Amino acid sequence: MEVSNIRHALNVKREDDFAKWYQEVINAADLAEESGVRGCMVIKPWGYGIWERVQRLMDDRIKAAGIPNAYFPLFIPLANFEREADHVDGFAKEMAVVTHHRLIADGEGGLIPDPEAKLEEPLVVRPTSETIIGDAMARWVQSWRDLPLMLNQWANVVRWEMRTRMFLRTSEFLWQEGHTAHATREEALEETHRALEMYRACVEEDLAMPVIAGEKPENERFPGADETWSIEAMMQDGKALQAGTSHYLGTSFASAAGIQYQDKDGEHQLCHTTSWGTSTRMIGGVVMTHGDDDGLRVPPRIAPHQIVILPMLRDKPEDEAVLAYCEDVRKSLSGVSALGEPIRVLLDKTPGKAAAKRWSWVKKGAPVIVEVGPRDMENSKVAVLRRDALWNMDNGKPAMTFTPRNEFASTAAQLLEDIQADLFAEAKERRDAKITRGMTEWHDVVNSFRKGGKYPGWVEVEWSKPNGAELEAVVEKLKAEKLTFRNVPRDSEPADGICIFSGKPAVERILVARAY
């Protein structure tokens, strides 16, 4: 299919070593780097710019749902976690704790925490904010008129993970956490689903990453939640990535924090709460969904620069004219909107060889690269390179299209919309081809993962949704094959067969996959 003389921008190909390729893209695209602090990364401008775009688009959706932002403390009193037993069980093993508030010299040129300055009560660096936001909600909710109470926070959180991976699992990460309190279970569930749907829309429409929304089985629930829902994306190696979660917390957190209200009859009632979050992990998902052997491909909606204009400067007198021509091209785009927003154009005047700059933008994944040389100027044209269709398969060279300059401005919006749509379609097609349905024997599932090639994808099976010891046994069975349950797809067909694990009548269909 692919001509062999293509000289790709990366040294590692996806099919040769996916993990190494992932690292290389993050490097080559200038997204982030190691910080020297265990499990923590430095997010570089291009990576952070993408995050800011994601943040903006998600925040718009949250605000459109009528949920305002607020900010709560980074430090949470230890005692807060002791109130909800399941919650503390879930997070105890991975909490960073502040125990002192002062340093003193150790006498050997170093510094140590001052034993005299030990905190009465240790403070936990938030791994999530249910407990501290719950405190506030308890104060803020008195009457049924105060409900629903809906809040969102953009923040950093810390979870002391054993093994970290850039963007996918870092000790500190950036995220958004929504927290709501409602009068009834029905309203809280409705909010849980509204948040889930908001995530699905944002990730599919903005990040161009196809996901499957559904409910997590009991063993995968958020600590303390009654129901956990997720959106699951398939990476190019067939593994699953949880890209967002939404939880119905029942009344357990309300009970722990005392979030209650007086209803119209004057009776005290516990609130039903929800929480939901998405994080910088989504950036890792974008890399593993849209990246290729030449680096990253950023979907136009989340690209900090959608079009990069590259003047072919050669330290010659005509450089000035080329630059002026590029300025004109940029100006011609200034009134143009694409995908509902003013188009974002960068004229890259930084010194350096034009060819090297071109490849750096290819690796970063700018959706459209426009090259302009003296000859283009002479012909009133621009050379357009689509990052999502980089190569001319006939000659193995970059697929440049020479477009009349006045035509380019009028077609740019459509071009970006096409790229956004094509990236999504490509990812969706790849994913759908890798989901297997209809298996009724467990050993067939095992074989499909063992022998189904390098990247076997997912399998959807029917099961009887057991709990307790029976569920544990099933989870162990999965574990033995390095498999996990992902979710029960929201819109899957009803079950009509038997449980693949027990042979009992099945009650639903559930996705099984290897996961990040």
Place this chain on the structure above:
RNA sequence: CGGGGAGUGGCGCAGCCAGGUAGCGCACCUGUUUUGGGUACAGGGGGUCGGAGGUUCGAAUCCUCUCUCCCCGACCA
């Protein structure tokens, strides 16, 4: 935390086993060359070898401790 691997100029690596103050490719700087485009040649700048301690006349090379990263496992919204 268990097993394995690795940390040498910006990036990728060699040197280490048989210790004598560092080398290659890319990138970078200067000049020339080339000019529908990841050109070529010549010259040049930059590192004290993750960190600390030890052995030694002398350590990137040997020993001890420690930090960090990668892979597998365990663990994990």
